[in-house]
Amino acid sequence: GELYMNGRSCKITQRYLEFDGGVAYGIRCLMTPPSVGGHCDVLSFVDFPGDCGSCLITPVCPSGSRPKGEKIKCTYRNFFYADIDGCKQQCTFVMWKPKCCSNYFGKNCKACPGGPENPCNSHGVCNDQYTGTGKCNCSAGFIGxxxxxxxPGRWGPECTACDCSQNGVCDDGINGQGICLCNEGWTGDRCETQLAVKPVCSPPCSEDAICKGNNTCECKLYYEDKTVGVFHLRSKKGQYKFTYSEAQQQCKGEGAVLATYNQLAYAQQVGYHLCAAGWLDSQRVSYPTSYSNPNCGSGHVGIVDYGPRVNDSETWDTFCYRMKDVKCVCRKGYVGNGYSCNGNLLQVLTTIDKFSSFLTHLLNYSNTTLNGRRFVEVLTDLSVKGTLFVPVNSGLQENVTLSGRDIEYHFSNHTSFLYHKMENGTLILSKIGQTLLITVTKNTLPPSPEFNQQIGKLVNERPIVAWDIVASNGIIHAIDKPLQAPPEPVKPYAVHTEVGVGIFFVSALIIAALAVAVYYYYNHRRGPFSFQYFKNDEGEGVSTFDDSTPSRFSNPMYNKFTSSTDSGEDPFCDEHRLATDNDREQ
Structure with missing residues (x-):
C-alpha cells in the first residue's frame, strides 16, 4: 500500500534505497525544519563617519565596525576651544537583516497556505515576506x-460556474461534478423540462429522497455521508448558505444537533472525508480530510479548522450529529452493547472500586507465588468460562487475611452461572475441588449498602449482594464477606509412602556402614611376623644407664603373656636386658 508521513501530507514514493550509511526513502514534498523555515536573511552594510581628531592619530572606528580605508577632512575643537583641521575615519557596520524567502511570511517565515511550492493553491496571491500576514487574496470563484x-454555484478544480435552472440543484464545490439534480417532476441536463406525469413511488420515498421513474427513490444531494453519527447538510439554495442559527435549525429538523469538533474528528479517524466547510458547535467552522489532496486543505490530512467565527452573518454548510446513526461494536476480547464494553475477569475487577480489597489480596498472591501467577493467567484466559464470587470492601477488613487456597475457593472454572440459574441446592465445583452450595433464603435480608439490591440467594451462607456482572470470560457475583476454604485433607497413602522411604534410607545407611567396617578390618589387621616398638609413655629424654629402666625388645608372639608391670621374670620371656654397671660388678 501507499505510505505517507507528517499526517499524510507527504507521500513516500521510493523505498529501501540502500547506501553505505543506511537506507534512504524518496518523498514527494520538501521538508523544511521549523527552526529554519523560509529565512533568506541578507547582509546589510551601513556606512557612517567616525569621530574627528588629529590626522596623525585618527580616532578608531567604534567597536563592531571597521574602517573602509579612507579618511575624511574635518574640523574638531582642541583643549583651548580652538577649531583645528583634522581627519576622521569612514566606518562601515555589517548587519544581518531578516528577510523571508518568496512564499513565506511573518517573523518566523512560515510557508504560505497551500505550501511554498503551490501558495494559495495557485488560485490566489499570498501576502508574504517578513512583514506579511500570510493571507491569500483568492482569484474570482475561489474562497478559503x-x-x-x-x-457557491461553482464546481470542480477550476470552480466553473454551474448552469442549472431553478428547478434543480447543482453538484457544486471543489469536488463537485457540476451535475444538476432535478426536483420532482423535472428533467433535462439543466432541469429545464417539466414532466407531463409526475412519478409516484410506493411506498413513498424518504424526505431526503426524490421519486424517479420505475418506482425508484434517489437520495437528495449531500445526504449520503454519515459516519459515526456525523453527517453533512447543505442548503437547497446552494453551497455555503446557512448562517449559524439557520444551521442549528436545520440539524434540529433532522432530529440531530450541531456536531462538536471532537465528534467530527472521530468521524475523520474512521475515514470521513468531505472537502466542504461547515458549522460546528460553539460557532466553529471546519471540515474533515482523510487523504491528502493538494486542492483540499493544502494537502492537510485531519481537520481543516477555520476556528470560531466572530461574524454571525457568515454563511457555511453544516455538520450535524445524530445518535441513532451510531453503531458501536465491542472489539475482540470484550463484551457489551458497544457503548459499554467489559474485558476479562481481572480487567472487570480493576474497574470496580468496591472490589479493590479483594483485588489487592489477589495481586499479592500473584506477586509472591507461582500458583498465584497461574491463577491470574486463568482469570485472563478468554477460553475459560467461569464464575467468580468477589467480597465487597466492607466485608473484607484490613485484619482479614486470605490464603491462596481461600482466594481460589471463590472461583469456579467449569461454567458461568447466571443468577437466575442458581437454584436452591445448586452445587458449584470450585477451582480447589471443593463445592460451593447455593441456597435461596426466605428471610428478607437488608440490601447491601454498596449495591442497594434485595438479597435473595446465598453461597456458603454468604449473601449475594450483586450479580451478573459480565466479563468476556465469565460472570462475577458480589458477596458481603469472603469465603473460607476448608482445610486441605490429609491423604493416608502419603504417610505410608513417607515411612517406606525412611526405612529404605535407614537400611541403606546400615548396609553401607557394615561394608566400610569389613573393608577396614581386612585392610588393617596385623600380620603374623610384624614387630612393634613401644615408646616410653612418660616421653623422657636421654638418660644414664644408672637411672633408666632397661629397654626391651619384645617378641610379638609372646607379648600376650607378659606385662610391663610384672616384677618377676617369665619363664617364657624372650627379652634381652642390657647389662648395667651393677651387673658387671656381680
Missing amino acids: KACELCV
Missing part, C-alpha cells in the same frame, strides 16, 4: 484559507 474551495 488557501483558496481551496469554490464559491
Whole structure:
C-alpha cells in the first residue's frame, strides 16, 4: 500500500534505497525544519563617519565596525576651544537583516497556505515576506484559507460556474461534478423540462429522497455521508448558505444537533472525508480530510479548522450529529452493547472500586507465588468460562487475611452461572475441588449498602449482594464477606509412602556402614611376623644407664603373656636386658 508521513501530507514514493550509511526513502514534498523555515536573511552594510581628531592619530572606528580605508577632512575643537583641521575615519557596520524567502511570511517565515511550492493553491496571491500576514487574496470563484474551495454555484478544480435552472440543484464545490439534480417532476441536463406525469413511488420515498421513474427513490444531494453519527447538510439554495442559527435549525429538523469538533474528528479517524466547510458547535467552522489532496486543505490530512467565527452573518454548510446513526461494536476480547464494553475477569475487577480489597489480596498472591501467577493467567484466559464470587470492601477488613487456597475457593472454572440459574441446592465445583452450595433464603435480608439490591440467594451462607456482572470470560457475583476454604485433607497413602522411604534410607545407611567396617578390618589387621616398638609413655629424654629402666625388645608372639608391670621374670620371656654397671660388678 501507499505510505505517507507528517499526517499524510507527504507521500513516500521510493523505498529501501540502500547506501553505505543506511537506507534512504524518496518523498514527494520538501521538508523544511521549523527552526529554519523560509529565512533568506541578507547582509546589510551601513556606512557612517567616525569621530574627528588629529590626522596623525585618527580616532578608531567604534567597536563592531571597521574602517573602509579612507579618511575624511574635518574640523574638531582642541583643549583651548580652538577649531583645528583634522581627519576622521569612514566606518562601515555589517548587519544581518531578516528577510523571508518568496512564499513565506511573518517573523518566523512560515510557508504560505497551500505550501511554498503551490501558495494559495495557485488560485490566489499570498501576502508574504517578513512583514506579511500570510493571507491569500483568492482569484474570482475561489474562497478559503488557501483558496481551496469554490464559491457557491461553482464546481470542480477550476470552480466553473454551474448552469442549472431553478428547478434543480447543482453538484457544486471543489469536488463537485457540476451535475444538476432535478426536483420532482423535472428533467433535462439543466432541469429545464417539466414532466407531463409526475412519478409516484410506493411506498413513498424518504424526505431526503426524490421519486424517479420505475418506482425508484434517489437520495437528495449531500445526504449520503454519515459516519459515526456525523453527517453533512447543505442548503437547497446552494453551497455555503446557512448562517449559524439557520444551521442549528436545520440539524434540529433532522432530529440531530450541531456536531462538536471532537465528534467530527472521530468521524475523520474512521475515514470521513468531505472537502466542504461547515458549522460546528460553539460557532466553529471546519471540515474533515482523510487523504491528502493538494486542492483540499493544502494537502492537510485531519481537520481543516477555520476556528470560531466572530461574524454571525457568515454563511457555511453544516455538520450535524445524530445518535441513532451510531453503531458501536465491542472489539475482540470484550463484551457489551458497544457503548459499554467489559474485558476479562481481572480487567472487570480493576474497574470496580468496591472490589479493590479483594483485588489487592489477589495481586499479592500473584506477586509472591507461582500458583498465584497461574491463577491470574486463568482469570485472563478468554477460553475459560467461569464464575467468580468477589467480597465487597466492607466485608473484607484490613485484619482479614486470605490464603491462596481461600482466594481460589471463590472461583469456579467449569461454567458461568447466571443468577437466575442458581437454584436452591445448586452445587458449584470450585477451582480447589471443593463445592460451593447455593441456597435461596426466605428471610428478607437488608440490601447491601454498596449495591442497594434485595438479597435473595446465598453461597456458603454468604449473601449475594450483586450479580451478573459480565466479563468476556465469565460472570462475577458480589458477596458481603469472603469465603473460607476448608482445610486441605490429609491423604493416608502419603504417610505410608513417607515411612517406606525412611526405612529404605535407614537400611541403606546400615548396609553401607557394615561394608566400610569389613573393608577396614581386612585392610588393617596385623600380620603374623610384624614387630612393634613401644615408646616410653612418660616421653623422657636421654638418660644414664644408672637411672633408666632397661629397654626391651619384645617378641610379638609372646607379648600376650607378659606385662610391663610384672616384677618377676617369665619363664617364657624372650627379652634381652642390657647389662648395667651393677651387673658387671656381680
